[in-house]
Amino acid sequence: MISKPVCTLAIVLTTAMSPAGGSWAVDHQPTQPWQPTGAQNQKEGRSPEASYLLHCSGCHRRDGTGVEHAGIPPFPGFIDKFFNDDAGRLYMMHVPGVASTSLPSAELADLMNYVVDKWGGENVTYFTEEEVRHLRSQHVDDVVALRRAITQRFESEGIDMPSYPWP
Numbered sequence: 001m002i003s004k005p006v007c008t009l010a011i012v013l014t015t016a017m018s019p020a021g022g023s024w025a026v027d028h029q030p031t032q033p034w035q036p037t038g039a040q041n042q043k044e045g046r047s048p049e050a051s052y053l054l055h056c057s058g059c060h061r062r063d064g065t066g067v068e069h070a071g072i073p074p075f076p077g078f079i080d081k082f083f084n085d086d087a088g089r090l091y092m093m094h095v096p097g098v099a100s101t102s103l104p105s106a107e108l109a110d111l112m113n114y115v116v117d118k119w120g121g122e123n124v125t126y127f128t129e130e131e132v133r134h135l136r137s138q139h140v141d142d143v144v145a146l147r148r149a150i151t152q153r154f155e156s157e158g159i160d161m162p163s164y165p166w167p
Contacts, residue, residue: 060075087149087153112132148164
């Protein structure tokens with residue numbers, strides 16, 4: 001026998017989630033014009049902003065601020081440094097969320113370029129589908145060690161970097 005509160009909750013959820021019973025659809029309109037290049041984006045009409053929300057915001061947060069104590073760096077003020085550095089570009093293609101995604105290379109390039117447009121500087125080199133494919137194929141033994149080496153080099157050059165608590 002199901003208790004009365006559980007039944008009431010099930011009825012409320014069913015009503016709220018049905019097209020006739022509630023307004024549960026969210027209109028995700030991009031904040032800026034975009035032209036998808038990935039086949040999946042073209043098929044589904046998913047913007048790079050929507051891909052960010054689906055694949056990146058869980059760790060980097062919706063506003064790109066990251067989670068310092070968890071070792072998730074913020075994007076604002078820092079992401080363009082990685083975009084303008086060969087080792088930084090390699091690193092970005094091997095961070096756990098990027099390395100584990102099934103996004104096609106063209107869609108991933110669009111997503112990364114969205115990130116730098118949103119939180120980076122003006123003088124950056126955008127990712128291309130070909131570069132993403134190439135960098136994804138490169139082996140990285142230890143992504144944490146790679147990030148630490150890049151940020152230590154940046155700091156030695158006088159480039160400010162966010163805190164990185166991982167050993």
